[in-house]
Amino acid sequence: MIKYIGSKRVLVPHIVRAVSAFPESGRILDLFSGTSRVARGLKESGRYVIANDHLAYAATLARCYVQADAERWRAQAASLIAELAEVEPAPGYFTKAFCEDARYFQPHNGARVDAIREKIATLLLPPELEAIALVSLMEAADRVDSTTGVQMAYLKQWAPRAFNDLELRMPAILPGPGESLCLDAVEAASQVEADVAYIDPPYNQHSYMGNYHVWESLVRWDKPATYGIANKRVQCREYKSDFNSKRRIRQGLEAVLDAVRCPHLVVSFNNEGHLERDEMVGLLERRGQVGVVAVDFKRYVGAQIGIYSPNGEKVGRVSHLRNKEYLFVVSARQASVAVVCEAIEASIEEAALASLRSKGKRKGHEPERRAER
Numbered sequence: 602m603i604k605y606i607g608s609k610r611v612l613v614p615h616i617v618r619a620v621s622a623f624p625e626s627g628r629i630l631d632l633f634s635g636t637s638r639v640a641r642g643l644k645e646s647g648r649y650v651i652a653n654d655h656l657a658y659a660a661t662l663a664r665c666y667v668q669a670d671a672e673r674w675r676a677q678a679a680s681l682i683a684e685l686a687e688v689e690p691a692p693g694y695f696t697k698a699f700c701e702d703a704r705y706f707q708p709h710n711g712a713r714v715d716a717i718r719e720k721i722a723t724l725l726l727p728p729e730l731e732a733i734a735l736v737s738l739m740e741a742a743d744r745v746d747s748t749t750g751v752q753m754a755y756l757k758q759w760a761p762r763a764f765n766d767l768e769l770r771m772p773a774i775l776p777g778p779g780e781s782l783c784l785d786a787v788e789a790a791s792q793v794e795a796d797v798a799y800i801d802p803p804y805n806q807h808s809y810m811g812n813y814h815v816w817e818s819l820v821r822w823d824k825p826a827t828y829g830i831a832n833k834r835v836q837c838r839e840y841k842s843d844f845n846s847k848r849r850i851r852q853g854l855e856a857v858l859d860a861v862r863c864p865h866l867v868v869s870f871n872n873e874g875h876l877e878r879d880e881m882v883g884l885l886e887r888r889g890q891v892g893v894v895a896v897d898f899k900r901y902v903g904a905q906i907g908i909y910s911p912n913g914e915k916v917g918r919v920s921h922l923r924n925k926e927y928l929f930v931v932s933a934r935q936a937s938v939a940v941v942c943e944a945i946e947a948s949i950e951e952a953a954l955a956s957l958r959s960k961g962k963r964k965g966h967e968p969e970r971r972a973e974r
């Protein structure tokens with residue numbers, strides 16, 4: 602899967618445990634699905650998942666990992682990916698914009714991305730098959746990029762992995778049905794009825810469109826005009842999400858909470874976000890009883906490396922290396938909130954013990970053994 606700020610990679614098992622602990626949990630809506638890691642984990646656990654994200658690359662990830670039924674598409678996808686791997690390199694828009702004008706990838710890999718993407722466009726594939734091919738290409742490019750995990754800047758010196766050759770692999774698709782939507786969260790929330798909604802909105806000023814503009818342009822293949830050193834698509838200039846604004850995030854969340862048609866919620870939020878934990882509890886109380894479990898984490902890799910100017914000079918030091926992810930549990934029934942919070946705590950405890958056993962020390966995450974209800 603691609604590198605992604607705010608991805609819940611380490612939290613996936615805990616979220617799956619949480620969702621499964623509600624008395625009804627057959628049908629799940631993931632309103633801000635990003636990489637689809639959580640949605641995929643939920644599908645793998647046997648649930649029917651509807652994954653939504655308003656960006657095209659994220660909806661494509663969901664079409665691949667949630668909507669595509671492996672039993673229906675695996676064989677065709679495998680031969681398509683083998684065919685795409687043989688396409689002759691041909692530099693074009695991608696190489697010029699993202700390997701020459703900006704240096705996210707080496708030109709020899711850019712020329713392959715261009716040729717493979719053009720080929721996918723000419724094949725006019727069914728949506729699921731096209732999504733699997735695009736995800737295979739996006740993930741292959743991600744493995745040879747030269748960034749710290751966001752596309753707001755590229756590294757001054759090439760990352761060692763950028764010298765590797767682009768290699769298409771088969772995405773780990775799952776058997777069974779599911780759905781992918783590409784809508785604003787409020788619209789998706791008002792359209793879909795489910796047992797549980799998982800809500801993981803952006804929590805700071807950095808927009809996902811800006812952070813991952815290369816993936817958006819690769820998936821849309823609309824070859825937009827670009828601007829600045831990062832060579833972002835011009836659309837990033839006018840793109841605004843309530844969730845990226847300290848002033849508007851409250852109203853954005855209220856609109857989602859008022860629209861959502863699910864009796865139970867699990868909400869992720871970070872202690873470095875625009876809302877304090879108690880403010881979030883206050884907002885969520887409009888939907889029922891609220892419980893909170895906090896999980897302690899290492900900060901994302903960019904924050905650990907330091908703060909750099911556009912020409913690669915270190916200009917600042919990071920203030921701290923750990924942060925907290927909160928999981929808020931919301932339901933009309935106090936008993937359900939208690940059961941779900943206990944399930945999350947048990948899951949965190951088990952993961953910490955397993956990590957201790959396998960590595961001889963605690964790594965990655967440590968639970969704060971506290972649930973507030």
Ligand SMILES: C[S@@+](CC[C@H](N)C(=O)[O-])C[C@H]1O[C@@H](n2cnc3c(N)ncnc32)[C@H](O)[C@@H]1O
Nearest residue numbers: 607608609633634635636655785786801803809
């Ligand atoms: C914190 S990330 C989700 C990460 C995801 N749970 C994962 O593990 O990969 C937030 C996501 O919300 C999406 N988003 C932002 N504003 C949105 C909106 N108004 N409607 C729908 N999706 C939105 C972003 O594109 C981004 O992928």
